[in-house]
Amino acid sequence: MNIDADAADEAPPKAPPASVWTRPQRRQKEQLTRERIVAEAIRLLDADGLEALSMRTLGQRLGAGATSLYRHVASKDELIELVADEIYAEMEVPEISDPASWRLAVHAVAHTLRAAGLRHMWLGQVLGQVGMTYVGPHVVDVTSRSLAILTTAGFSMEEATKAMGTVSSYVLGATTAEAGWLMALRRNGYEERDWLTIIGPTVMESAADSGLTDFYLEQLKRDPEQVRVENFDYGLVLILDSLQARLTARLADQANQESETLPGR
Amino acid sequence: MNIDADAADEAPPKAPPASVWTRPQRRQKEQLTRERIVAEAIRLLDADGLEALSMRTLGQRLGAGATSLYRHVASKDELIELVADEIYAEMEVPEISDPASWRLAVHAVAHTLRAAGLRHMWLGQVLGQVGMTYVGPHVVDVTSRSLAILTTAGFSMEEATKAMGTVSSYVLGATTAEAGWLMALRRNGYEERDWLTIIGPTVMESAADSGLTDFYLEQLKRDPEQVRVENFDYGLVLILDSLQARLTARLADQANQESETLPGR
DNA sequence: CGCCGAAGCGAACGGTGTGCGCAAGTGCGA
DNA sequence: TCGCACTTGCGCACACCGTTCGCTTCGGCG
Numbered sequence: 308m309n310i311d312a313d314a315a316d317e318a319p320p321k322a323p324p325a326s327v328w329t330r331p332q333r334r335q336k337e338q339l340t341r342e343r344i345v346a347e348a349i350r351l352l353d354a355d356g357l358e359a360l361s362m363r364t365l366g367q368r369l370g371a372g373a374t375s376l377y378r379h380v381a382s383k384d385e386l387i388e389l390v391a392d393e394i395y396a397e398m399e400v401p402e403i404s405d406p407a408s409w410r411l412a413v414h415a416v417a418h419t420l421r422a423a424g425l426r427h428m429w430l431g432q433v434l435g436q437v438g439m440t441y442v443g444p445h446v447v448d449v450t451s452r453s454l455a456i457l458t459t460a461g462f463s464m465e466e467a468t469k470a471m472g473t474v475s476s477y478v479l480g481a482t483t484a485e486a487g488w489l490m491a492l493r494r495n496g497y498e499e500r501d502w503l504t505i506i507g508p509t510v511m512e513s514a515a516d517s518g519l520t521d522f523y524l525e526q527l528k529r530d531p532e533q534v535r536v537e538n539f540d541y542g543l544v545l546i547l548d549s550l551q552a553r554l555t556a557r558l559a560d561q562a563n564q565e566s567e568t569l570p571g572r
Numbered sequence: 573m574n575i576d577a578d579a580a581d582e583a584p585p586k587a588p589p590a591s592v593w594t595r596p597q598r599r600q601k602e603q604l605t606r607e608r609i610v611a612e613a614i615r616l617l618d619a620d621g622l623e624a625l626s627m628r629t630l631g632q633r634l635g636a637g638a639t640s641l642y643r644h645v646a647s648k649d650e651l652i653e654l655v656a657d658e659i660y661a662e663m664e665v666p667e668i669s670d671p672a673s674w675r676l677a678v679h680a681v682a683h684t685l686r687a688a689g690l691r692h693m694w695l696g697q698v699l700g701q702v703g704m705t706y707v708g709p710h711v712v713d714v715t716s717r718s719l720a721i722l723t724t725a726g727f728s729m730e731e732a733t734k735a736m737g738t739v740s741s742y743v744l745g746a747t748t749a750e751a752g753w754l755m756a757l758r759r760n761g762y763e764e765r766d767w768l769t770i771i772g773p774t775v776m777e778s779a780a781d782s783g784l785t786d787f788y789l790e791q792l793k794r795d796p797e798q799v800r801v802e803n804f805d806y807g808l809v810l811i812l813d814s815l816q817a818r819l820t821a822r823l824a825d826q827a828n829q830e831s832e833t834l835p836g837r
Numbered sequence: 838c839g840c841c842g843a844a845g846c847g848a849a850c851g852g853t854g855t856g857c858g859c860a861a862g863t864g865c866g867a
Numbered sequence: 868t869c870g871c872a873c874t875t876g877c878g879c880a881c882a883c884c885g886t887t888c889g890c891t892t893c894g895g896c897g
Contacts, residue, residue: 374878375876383855472640479748547808628885639885644844647885
């Protein structure tokens with residue numbers, strides 16, 4: 308019935324363009340938008356990796372010509388910037404009321420970031436080429452809310468900035484390495500443990516330290532994924548420990564200064 | 573005279589190929605080798621960035637056709653792996669005799685790595701796409717010698733591995749971010765301070781914290797490069813502090829256990 | 838002297854990002 | 868209700884890319 312109405316509406320003005328059935332019903336399927344493009348790009352990247360993202364295939368997936376995308380996106384580079392920022396929309400940054408809970412909160416942020424980097428294994432490559440200090444709204448949002456955690460914990464603005472920079476640099480480096488490792492595995496079609504036993508000897512022959520070999524063999528017996536999480540957490544805890552020490556020292560210092568100027572001295 | 577000899581040698585067999593002068597004297601200019609290719613690739617990358625590296629231009633620079641390179645290198649990806657490994661040949665990893673000097677040594681390694689990453693700003697992108705845990709001889713060499721520093725300092729093999737992983741993840745993340753930032757500047761043709769004052773307001777409007785604004789304005793007065801080194805060192809010291817704490821705890825523990833089993837009790 | 842394996846390279850293929858000009862469709866003012 | 872301006876989509880074309888194939892050229896060895 309709807310069909311009849313359509314035909315009645317559009318037949319009078321122009322007859323030539325064939326019938327209602329052959330005519331492309333473009334507005335039927337929703338329009339091309341920046342959001343749809345970015346979303347589909349992310350899906351494509353997740354499925355097939357960075358090198359598989361081309362404007363032509365992306366357009367095809369959206370039922371559009373390759374060059375149509377350029378109405379909504381200035382260039383492929385800009386698209387990649389948009390994609391990178393969009394990933395930061397997935398991050399969960401907890402808001403804290405109790406200053407003492409900063410450690411847990413930062414820990415959570417770090418793990419959220421790592422999870423995103425492993426969910427979208429191309430993120431490391433993309434951030435490396437996009438600049439990563441680049442200012443998309445979601446990136447700004449995540450960083451400012453992360454900073455808030457540290458400042459309410461008692462850190463100065465300056466130290467909070469440096470601290471957050473350290474954490475995110477570490478997480479980013481670690482995650483990029485991890486993702487790269489996993490992608491190399493996938494490329495070669497190996498299981499993690501198999502590949503390890505294959506390249507093991509090659510690594511060993513340069514490092515003549517026997518302790519290394521023992522440790523290496525020990526690692527092979529454990530669940531590789533668990534080992535990776537453990538390694539990641541080791542470094543994270545290293546950083547958090549130092550931050551905690553800095554914070555307590557700072558707070559103690561403040562208390563001292565206050566008591567000095569107090570009449571009670 | 574040498575020329576005469578050449579002519580005498582080669583004229584008899586075949587006269588037709590024109591004169592000695594017009595005939596291309598290919599073996600005169602040194603042959604294409606893997607080393608020459610990698611070296612020129614690095615030079616090209618340093619000058620014009622990753623996206624400027626194409627087999628055609630690289631061949632041209634070497635006075636060779638594009639496809640000639642494939643006699644010495646299986647693919648562009650393999651070339652990039654070679655290039656990445658070659659960079660690690662530049663790293664200086666100190667050897668230590670005094671176990672107590674491990675801190676300085678690790679500090680030096682970190683700065684060497686950072687320097688390399690800034691000298692070759694494309695390194696971050698390349699390592700992100702190559703896997704970075706990949707095993708080229710120079711990479712293996714650097715990591716095993718770095719591990720040696722920590723083990724002679726008293727760390728267990730397991731902890732040394734995790735610790736080195738943490739340090740290099742941090743350095744890599746920080747350096748990649750820094751290089752990306754600098755390259756973004758260069759792309760847009762801005763000086764560091766100018767660009768900061770331009771994008772400043774954009775960042776601020778999302779982060780309504782007034783403390784941030786003050787701190788931000790403060791930063792603008794200082795030498796940007798010095799600020800970057802300082803930020804880098806802040807995070808590095810954070811990690812080193814924690815490592816030091818772990819080490820002393822470990823050594824104290826060992827001492828305790830020994831004294832317990834000693835007759836002196 | 839003859840020959841054979843290696844090295845270099847020109848042409849070609851399928852694919853890329855993107856500028857340009859035209860066609861189709863939409864919504865708004867008269 | 869009509870007409871027009873503006874947006875949106877797209878086919879074509881260009882320059883460039885990585886890589887394959889088969890041909891030429893050459894050095895060294897028997």
